[in-house]
Amino acid sequence: MRNRSIFVTMLVALAFAGVAKAQTGSGTLGINATVQGSINLAFLTDANGMAVTGTGTSTASLPLGTVSMYGGTVPANVTKTVNGAAISFNLSTPFDVRVDLANSASTTFTLSAMMSAADSVNVWTLGPTNISSGASFAVTSAGVYATAVPYTLKLTVPASEAGAISNSIGFTAIAN
């Protein structure tokens, strides 16, 4: 009887020893990336401004079309004014700039504007600032992210001018 008990106990022990060997294999996949903070600037059509071609993107344009000091038409939401003594006329319209940020702790940004080419004939004014010289001008040093901020572009064309006028303004937003 005692030998039978030993035999049964051994069988149980052997059975458990066998079950403990699970047939599993393992592997791991390490995944690494370097997240870089990024900033995005977009031009938008302002509620009171002319339609911005390419609104919502960072490459947009304001096609003013064919304009004249007297008569003619201007695009919707473009204001034309003739300056005193008929020496020049202004075309102005607001447009919006929105700056967004990702993966950064920055809370404000600095925005600057610079014309791609100086213009000594016409006068380009962004808000209160004459930017015609082609230098870089500060627009704001404490811009708020994710907010569309209107800026008014005014182009002053002298009465002596005729022909195509084309230029571009580069905006640069830098996270503070």
Added chain:
Amino acid sequence: MDSKYKVLFLVWMAVLIANRTTFGQRTSNPRTSAPMVAAPAAPMITILAAATGPLVRSLGAGNASLDLGRVSYFQGRAAPGQSVQKRAGSFVIYTRFGLRVDCPGSSSSSRVTVTMSRLDADRSDAISIDGTTLGSAAQTLVQSIPCGSGGEHRLDVNVPISTPAGSIGSTVAFTATLNR
């Protein structure tokens, strides 16, 4: 010797004979005598680069690493073998990798189940494989595949824009279980 202790001694000897790993003995010691019945070895997982995926760096014995490179929300130029898609509040890096399972000593008809889990599931960036978001609990990657086969899988890494710039890293663990 008292009969009770004699029984215990015999049982303990039997356990030692049946299980070589008792008391932390190394299992990698080569056996000099061939076993009577060849037991199948544990399945072996190999992680590979997918045909259209990025380079997978092998770290040996089933371990590998995948470097997704520099990624960003707005200037998200994707590295070869991966793509980046912007979402509201996050961006997702899509890529692919291959996983193969071999079963040394098993019959050609043997099959395995592969499960996966994430070893650091409390991070803000979510990782999905074949559409299944990984957590610390094991989830099935493939229910049953033949030993000696594998396949490609899609890996998605979702990075919130609130994640601070810098290195992110995570580890996915795979387990292959031989189906009897």
